[in-house]
Amino acid sequence: MPETPQEPSAPAPSAHEAPAPAAATAPAATGHAALDALPRTASGAQVWAALGRAGLITRAYRDGDVRAGADPDGLAQLLAAxxxxxxxxxxxxxxxxxxxxxxxLATGSSQVARQALASALAGRATIALAATDVTAGTDLTALRTRVRIDDDGLEVTGEKNWIANTTTAAFFLVLARHRPGRHFTHFTWVLVPADAPGVTPCPADSVLFADSGAGHVVLDGVRLDRGHLLGRVGFGLPLFARHIATERLAGAQWGVALCRRVLDDTLRHLSGRPHGEGTLWDLDGVRRTFAACLVRVRELQALVAYHAEQVAVRHDTTAAATLKAAAGATVNHVLTECGQLWGAAGFATGGIQELRAQAALFGIGGGANEVVLGAVADAAEAVLADMARTAHT
Structure with missing residues (x-):
């Protein structure tokens, strides 16, 4: 489990003492100096390029090998940085x-897939995961994007909406159906070059997520050779389920880092904001609200520690859904409460209210909270059995 920043070991101030202003939030891990040359306004593509040039991307994987799976510590440290x-x-x-x-992408064995992976790891190429369909949303078995496979190659037709990295992608990983119907074996991944004829990306109408390259892409009869198939035909959804679990772990790890950073900034704001003869930090109600946020983040941190290996190594989808639901609820709670504690100052450009709007993504992206809670409910007996087992160990 990643070494997440801990609270200082110094004694806590009394109810009538404001804490000394905290130092600016330090990077979550060492060895990321290559990122410091970029401005804080850098786009996701610029950050990705810097990570690749510095050889940092492989730190997110066991033994530095994407095919070996995520390394929870390395993934958490990179996201926090x-x-x-x-x-x-x-x-x-x-x-x-x-x-x-x-x-x-690493499941592809063709030359084009290997070259795309090498370019991505070096930061020379940005990859867009194009799973969400224009008509289906998170119900992937209802997607209409289709791939026709024949002896001469492939033809991909459809439209994907709200895809991160759309406007900067060198390649799209497109989840498409090769058969009609909703059976889980009817879907396949295709590696689609962004410059292939018939590929038309456009930015989403979203100021909040412009730095992610969010957008939509139309695939109009895109012809490719069979080397652009990723993995085995019909294994698209199982492959997605395996790796969306890791994305949900990453989201929870990121949620811990984000909340810790927001709380650190908020504590500094409260301890420096005059109120009466002291500061806002002296108010008991403010302190209790802040402490409740600390508890919530500690709970999420503990849950991540408990489930990290289950998700990263065994691809436990119930554990991943649990983390996703917990992260969405925790981030929403912390950003909402801290937004209130910042008062009018929170509405400044780039302030906490803007961040709060962006952070709503934690309850929506990668599976809305209602969807993942349904997945946890489906496994209720197994979850209760695990709770009973761990209570006696």
């Missing part, structure tokens, strides 16, 4: 590639 320096949208761009896009 990016989150501490850049916008939420830029971090989203990086997170999706690290947790989902590259591992799916």
């Amino acid at each position: 990016v989150d501490s320096r850049f916008s939420l949208a830029a971090t989203l761009s990086v997170s999706v590639q690290l947790a989902t896009a590259l591992p799916i």
Whole structure:
């Protein structure tokens, strides 16, 4: 489990003492100096390029090998390093590639897939995970994007909406159906070059997520050779389920880092904001609200520690859904409460209210909270059995 920043070991101030202003949030891990040359306004594509040039992308994987799967410690440290320096949208761009896009791309054995992976790891290429369909949303078995496979090659037709890295992608990983119907074996991954004839990307109408390259892409009769198939035909959904679990782990790890950073900034704001003869930090109600946020983040941190190996190594989808639901609820709670504690100052450009709007993504992207809670409910007996087992160990 990643070494997440801990609270200082110094004694806590009394109820009538404001804490000394905290130092600026330090990077979550060492060895990420290559990122410091970029401005805080860098886009996700710029951050990705810097990570690749510095050889940092492989730190997210066991033994530095994408095919070996995610390394929970390395993944968490890399996400925390990016989150501490850049916008939420830029971090989203990086997170999706690290947790989902590259591992799916790594299943390809053709020359074009190997070259695309090498370019992505070096930061020369940005990869867009194009799963969400224009008509289906998170119900992937209802997607209409289709791939026709014949002896001469492939033809891909459809439209994908709200895809991170759309406007910067060199390649799209497109989930498409090769058979009609909703059976889980009717879907396949295709590696689609962004410059292939028939590929038309456009930016989404979203200022909040412009740094992630969010957008939509139309695939109009895109012809490719069979080397652009990724993995085995018909294994698209099982492959997605395997790696979306890692994305949900990454989201929870990122949620811990984001909340810790927000709480650190908020504590500094409260301890420096005059109120009466003291500061806002002296108010008991403020302190209790802040403490409740600390508890919530500690709970999420503990849950990540408990489930990290289950997800990263065994691809436990119930554990991943649990993390996703917990992260969405925790981030929403912390950003909402801290937004209130910042008062009018939170509405400044780039302030916490803007971040709060972006952070709503944690309850929606990668499976809405209602969907993942349904998945946890489906496994209720197994979850209760695990709770009973761990209570006696």
